[in-house]
Amino acid sequence: MKQIEQYRVWEVEAPAGASATLEMAGQMETVSGFAAGESHLLRWMPMHTGIWRYTLRAGDWCESGELECLPAKEGNHGPVQARDMAFIYADGTPFQPFGTTCYAWNHQPEEVQRKTLETLKLTPFNKLRMSRSFFPSGGVRMKAGMFPSRWRPSGTGWISRFWHWTRWGLRLI
Numbered sequence: 029m030k031q032i033e034q035y036r037v038w039e040v041e042a043p044a045g046a047s048a049t050l051e052m053a054g055q056m057e058t059v060s061g062f063a064a065g066e067s068h069l070l071r072w073m074p075m076h077t078g079i080w081r082y083t084l085r086a087g088d089w090c091e092s093g094e095l096e097c098l099p100a101k102e103g104n105h106g107p108v109q110a111r112d113m114a115f116i117y118a119d120g121t122p123f124q125p126f127g128t129t130c131y132a133w134n135h136q137p138e139e140v141q142r143k144t145l146e147t148l149k150l151t152p153f154n155k156l157r158m159s160r161s162f163f164p165s166g167g168v169r170m171k172a173g174m175f176p177s178r179w180r181p182s183g184t185g186w187i188s189r190f191w192h193w194t195r196w197g198l199r200l201i
Contacts, residue, residue, distance in 0.1 A: 029079075029093075029094050029095070029096050030093065030094070030095050030096070031095070031096045031097075031098055032074060032095060032096070032097055032098070033097075033098050033099075033100055033101060033104065034074055034075070034076070034077050034097050034098065034099055034100040034104070034106070035073060035074070035075070035100050035104050035105070035106035035107065035118060035119075036073065036074075036104070037071055037072070037073050038071070038072050038073070038074065038095065039069055039070070039071045040069070040070050040084065041067050041068065041069055042061055042068055042069070042070050042084050042086060042091075043068060043086040043087070043089050044061070044063070044068045044086065045061065045068075045086045045087065046061040046068060046070060046084055046085060046086035046089070047059060047060050047061060047070070047084075047085055047086070048061075048070045048072065048082055048083065048084050048085075049082065049083045049085075050072060050074075050080045050081070050082045050095075051080065051081050051082075052076065052078050052079060052080045052081065052097075053076075053078060055076065057072065059071065059072045061086070070084065073107070074095075074097040075106070075118060076097065077097045077098060077099050078096075078097055079094055079095070079096055079097075080094065080095045080096075080097060081093075081094055081095075082094070082095055100119065105117030105118065105119045105121045105123075106118025106119050108123045108125075123154070124154075125154065125155045126152060126153055126154055126155065127153055127154070127155030127156060127157060128148075128151075128153050128155075128156060128157070129156075129157040129158075130144060130156065130157075130158050133158055134158075
Protein backbone atom coordinates (compact mmCIF):
# COMPACT_ATOMS: atom_id res chain seq x y z
CA MET A 29 0.00 0.00 0.00
CA LYS A 30 1.23 3.48 -0.84
CA GLN A 31 1.95 5.76 2.12
CA ILE A 32 2.03 9.50 2.55
CA GLU A 33 2.64 11.79 5.50
CA GLN A 34 -0.23 13.97 6.66
CA TYR A 35 -0.06 17.46 5.09
CA ARG A 36 2.28 16.31 2.28
CA VAL A 37 1.20 16.50 -1.37
CA TRP A 38 0.19 13.28 -3.12
CA GLU A 39 0.75 13.67 -6.84
CA VAL A 40 -0.13 11.20 -9.55
CA GLU A 41 0.14 11.39 -13.33
CA ALA A 42 -3.12 10.59 -15.11
CA PRO A 43 -4.76 10.97 -18.53
CA ALA A 44 -6.09 14.37 -19.60
CA GLY A 45 -9.42 15.21 -18.01
CA ALA A 46 -8.87 12.88 -15.05
CA SER A 47 -10.32 13.39 -11.61
CA ALA A 48 -9.85 11.56 -8.32
CA THR A 49 -12.33 10.67 -5.61
CA LEU A 50 -10.81 9.90 -2.20
CA GLU A 51 -12.84 8.40 0.64
CA MET A 52 -12.20 7.57 4.29
CA ALA A 53 -14.58 7.07 7.23
CA GLY A 54 -17.52 8.81 5.56
CA GLN A 55 -15.43 11.69 4.23
CA MET A 56 -15.23 12.16 0.47
CA GLU A 57 -13.04 14.56 -1.48
CA THR A 58 -12.84 15.12 -5.23
CA VAL A 59 -9.81 16.49 -7.04
CA SER A 60 -9.64 17.62 -10.68
CA GLY A 61 -6.56 17.10 -12.81
CA PHE A 62 -4.63 19.78 -14.65
CA ALA A 63 -2.11 20.09 -17.46
CA ALA A 64 1.53 20.25 -16.36
CA GLY A 65 3.75 20.60 -19.38
CA GLU A 66 3.39 17.48 -21.51
CA SER A 67 1.59 15.50 -18.79
CA HIS A 68 -1.53 15.77 -16.65
CA LEU A 69 -1.43 15.60 -12.86
CA LEU A 70 -3.72 15.19 -9.90
CA ARG A 71 -2.64 16.65 -6.56
CA TRP A 72 -4.18 16.20 -3.14
CA MET A 73 -3.14 16.86 0.45
CA PRO A 74 -4.50 14.61 3.20
CA MET A 75 -5.64 16.53 6.24
CA HIS A 76 -6.58 13.39 8.23
CA THR A 77 -4.65 10.20 8.99
CA GLY A 78 -5.97 6.76 8.10
CA ILE A 79 -6.59 4.58 5.06
CA TRP A 80 -7.95 6.51 2.09
CA ARG A 81 -9.51 4.67 -0.85
CA TYR A 82 -9.11 6.44 -4.16
CA THR A 83 -10.53 6.11 -7.64
CA LEU A 84 -8.98 7.90 -10.60
CA ARG A 85 -11.20 8.38 -13.66
CA ALA A 86 -10.89 9.83 -17.15
CA GLY A 87 -13.42 8.74 -19.77
CA ASP A 88 -13.30 4.91 -19.94
CA TRP A 89 -10.05 4.77 -17.95
CA CYS A 90 -10.29 3.95 -14.23
CA GLU A 91 -7.74 3.06 -11.55
CA SER A 92 -8.38 2.40 -7.85
CA GLY A 93 -6.21 1.84 -4.83
CA GLU A 94 -5.52 2.66 -1.21
CA LEU A 95 -3.30 5.26 0.34
CA GLU A 96 -2.26 5.20 3.99
CA CYS A 97 -1.90 8.64 5.51
CA LEU A 98 0.61 8.54 8.37
CA PRO A 99 0.78 11.16 11.17
CA ALA A 100 2.72 14.34 10.40
CA LYS A 101 6.36 14.26 11.48
CA GLU A 102 7.87 16.83 13.81
CA GLY A 103 8.00 20.27 12.19
CA ASN A 104 5.25 19.47 9.67
CA HIS A 105 2.33 21.60 10.85
CA GLY A 106 0.36 21.59 7.61
CA PRO A 107 -0.82 24.47 5.44
CA VAL A 108 -1.38 27.95 6.85
CA GLN A 109 -4.91 29.23 7.16
CA ALA A 110 -6.62 32.32 8.53
CA ARG A 111 -8.67 31.97 11.71
CA ASP A 112 -10.37 35.01 13.18
CA MET A 113 -7.70 37.73 13.10
CA ALA A 114 -4.66 35.42 13.07
CA PHE A 115 -2.82 32.88 10.95
CA ILE A 116 -2.43 29.28 12.13
CA TYR A 117 -1.15 26.01 10.73
CA ALA A 118 -3.63 23.17 10.15
CA ASP A 119 -2.57 21.52 13.44
CA GLY A 120 -3.37 24.70 15.41
CA THR A 121 0.22 25.94 15.80
CA PRO A 122 0.35 29.77 15.48
CA PHE A 123 1.96 31.18 12.31
CA GLN A 124 3.63 34.59 12.34
CA PRO A 125 4.37 35.65 8.74
CA PHE A 126 7.80 37.15 8.12
CA GLY A 127 8.61 37.58 4.45
CA THR A 128 10.61 39.06 1.65
CA THR A 129 10.20 39.55 -2.10
CA CYS A 130 12.21 38.25 -5.05
CA TYR A 131 11.81 40.64 -7.99
CA ALA A 132 12.02 39.43 -11.63
CA TRP A 133 13.38 36.19 -10.23
CA ASN A 134 12.04 34.09 -13.08
CA HIS A 135 14.32 36.02 -15.44
CA GLN A 136 17.54 35.40 -13.47
CA PRO A 137 20.05 32.75 -14.59
CA GLU A 138 19.31 29.33 -13.08
CA GLU A 139 22.46 29.44 -10.95
CA VAL A 140 21.32 32.75 -9.40
CA GLN A 141 17.90 31.22 -8.71
CA ARG A 142 19.49 28.22 -6.96
CA LYS A 143 21.84 30.43 -4.94
CA THR A 144 18.91 32.62 -3.88
CA LEU A 145 16.97 29.59 -2.64
CA GLU A 146 20.00 28.23 -0.76
CA THR A 147 20.51 31.62 0.89
CA LEU A 148 16.82 31.96 1.81
CA LYS A 149 16.95 28.60 3.63
CA LEU A 150 19.43 30.21 6.06
CA THR A 151 17.17 33.18 6.89
CA PRO A 152 14.24 33.50 9.29
CA PHE A 153 11.82 34.21 6.39
CA ASN A 154 8.80 31.89 6.30
CA LYS A 155 7.00 33.63 3.44
CA LEU A 156 8.24 34.52 -0.04
CA ARG A 157 6.44 36.82 -2.45
CA MET A 158 7.65 36.19 -5.98
CA SER A 159 7.23 39.14 -8.29
CA ARG A 160 6.64 37.75 -11.78
CA SER A 161 7.88 40.85 -13.51
CA PHE A 162 6.91 41.31 -17.13
CA PHE A 163 9.30 44.21 -17.54
CA PRO A 164 13.09 44.06 -17.15
CA SER A 165 14.57 45.98 -14.26
CA GLY A 166 18.03 46.37 -12.79
CA GLY A 167 19.75 45.12 -15.93
CA VAL A 168 17.93 41.77 -15.89
CA ARG A 169 17.40 40.37 -19.38
CA MET A 170 13.97 38.84 -19.89
CA LYS A 171 13.77 35.13 -20.78
CA ALA A 172 11.46 33.91 -23.49
CA GLY A 173 8.89 31.43 -22.22
CA MET A 174 9.06 32.61 -18.62
CA PHE A 175 5.68 34.32 -18.56
CA PRO A 176 2.46 32.78 -17.24
CA SER A 177 0.82 33.37 -20.62
CA ARG A 178 2.01 34.01 -24.16
CA TRP A 179 3.26 37.52 -24.83
CA ARG A 180 0.32 38.52 -27.01
CA PRO A 181 -2.31 41.20 -26.54
CA SER A 182 -4.97 38.49 -26.16
CA GLY A 183 -3.00 36.80 -23.36
CA THR A 184 -4.24 33.38 -24.41
CA GLY A 185 -2.40 30.10 -24.10
CA TRP A 186 -0.14 28.87 -21.29
CA ILE A 187 3.61 28.48 -21.45
CA SER A 188 4.38 25.20 -19.68
CA ARG A 189 8.04 26.12 -19.06
CA PHE A 190 6.94 28.92 -16.72
CA TRP A 191 4.74 26.62 -14.65
CA HIS A 192 7.39 23.87 -14.60
CA TRP A 193 9.91 26.42 -13.34
CA THR A 194 7.50 27.61 -10.65
CA ARG A 195 6.94 24.04 -9.44
CA TRP A 196 10.70 23.37 -9.46
CA GLY A 197 11.47 26.58 -7.59
CA LEU A 198 8.85 26.14 -4.90
CA ARG A 199 9.93 22.56 -4.15
CA LEU A 200 13.47 23.76 -3.44
CA ILE A 201 12.34 26.21 -0.76
